[in-house]
Amino acid sequence: MKLLLFDIDMTLVDTGGAGRMAMVKAFFELFGADGELGGVSFAGRTDTVILRDVLAAHDLVWTPEVETSFQRKYFSHLKKEIMKPGPRQVEAGVADLLPLLRQRDDTTLALLTGNWLQGARIKLRHFGLYDFFEFGAFSDDSAIRSELPEIAVGRYRQRKGEDIEPENVFVIGDTPLDVACGKPFGARTVAVATGSFSKSQLEAAEPDYFFPDLLDQQAFLRILE
DSSP: OEEEEEOOBTTTEEOTTHHHHHHHHHHHHHHSOOSSGGGOOOTTOOHHHHHHHHHHHTTOOOOHHHHHHHHHHHHHHHHHHTTSSSSOEEOTTHHHHHHHHHTOTTEEEEEEOSSOHHHHHHHHHHTTOGGGOSOEEOTTTOSOGGGHHHHHHHHHHHHHSSOOOGGGEEEEESSHHHHHHHTTTTOEEEEETTSSOOHHHHHHTOOSEEESOSOOHHHHHHTTO
16 A cells, blocks of 8 residues: 655645735734735745744744634635635646546555645635545644654554555655655655746755656656556
């Protein structure tokens, strides 16, 4: 069995900045600060770490209660933002690849993402992709992204009643941090250049496999053999 752990933003879908805008609006409502959230990077990072860094940039303190309040505002805005016109799309090849993978009896599809679970649901349900995935590991589980593969594999064991070797786990994402999070666990890492990182930047992270996008389904399927 192969366990495929997919990142969401810029790997499966492009929300056209809906997530960032929802965070900007949530932060403004709670703290009266707007703009670019203190220049904090989002790429490949967990929502909890992003929130902590934005708070620190505004000399504010993170607490579990603050995070919960922020989540409520953020999810409310995300539901609205993702419905607005904009460059929102499923990434190239994804709509054809996921059905091929789901019909295989040797493949389990799951998520490994820095999104909070509810944010992941909102984004993927908007594009009709959420039901392709059996489970996942999210920012709710750990703010430390490198801990998420072990959490996802633990959920695999619970659901399937069997173990899986790290070399049969594939972490698929569009950033060097996606690659980096899979390496300590021993997972195979798959970099896809559908985000803001170039081929050279992704290859510098030394993924096991590199694809410019997911249009070549047969090439992707070959890495599972």
